Amino acid sequence: MSSSDRTGTRFWSARWRNAGLGVMISLGLAGCVEPLYGTRLGGGSVAEEMRAIKVEPIQGRIGHYLANNLIFDLNGSGSAPTIKYRLVVMVRERLSTPIYNSVTGEAEAGDVNVDADYKLYKVAGDSQPITSGTVSQFVVYDRSTQRLSNVRAARDAEIRNAETLAEQLSIRIAVALSKRQS
The missing domain is CATH 1.20.5 (Single alpha-helices involved in coiled-coils or other helix-helix interfaces)
Structure with a gap:
């Protein structure tokens, strides 16, 4: 060999x-x-608990987009279960234009920064939140010399922020409810 x-x-x-x-x-x-949205040994699932969350109205245009996305992410089934929890969200939005054209003096880009403070309360019971925290997101968009296209680009950035914030919030809430059930 x-x-x-x-x-x-x-x-x-x-x-x-x-x-x-x-x-x-x-x-x-x-x-x-263990799957996050799976059925527990004691019965019930995180998905069922998430359907039982009422999203309180959120102020502002981005709050409107965020609330709609949260309602869909938490209860995309369209069912109306008994409400066990309520979610309170406060939104802070900042607009800035970090890039300027040195020749024209016009902004070439803008960004929308959003911070969302959230608290999840049990409907019946104590006033202490089950979970709370802050999620942040920012989106950069291109600007042009046309005012209407700048307004629309900023609005699209807000919508993208709201979608991402809703995903982040629903995941954090699912984890908190999962830990609570274990």
Whole structure:
């Protein structure tokens, strides 16, 4: 047997050993992962709990977009379950134009920064929030010399911010409800 045959044999046996070890580890860890929206052993699911959240009205135009996206993300089924929780969100929005054209003196880009402070309360019971926090998002948009296109671009940036903030909020709320049920 030549040395190249022995080296090749060692290579393949080590490869199979490593593959077997990887399979054993992944099978061992498979029971440690639990789906966020899955059904719990005690009954109920996070998705059902999220459907029971009432989103309080949010002030401002971006608040309107955010509330609509949150309602859809939390209860996209269209069902009307018994309300167990209420979500209060306060929005702060900042507009800025960080890039200027040195020749024309016109802004070439703008950005919309949004911070959303949220608190999730139980409808019946104590006044302490179940979870609270702040999520932030910003979107940059191009500006032109046409006023109407700048207004529309800023509005589109607000809508994109609202969609992303709603996703972030629904994930944070799902995690908080999941921890609460465990």
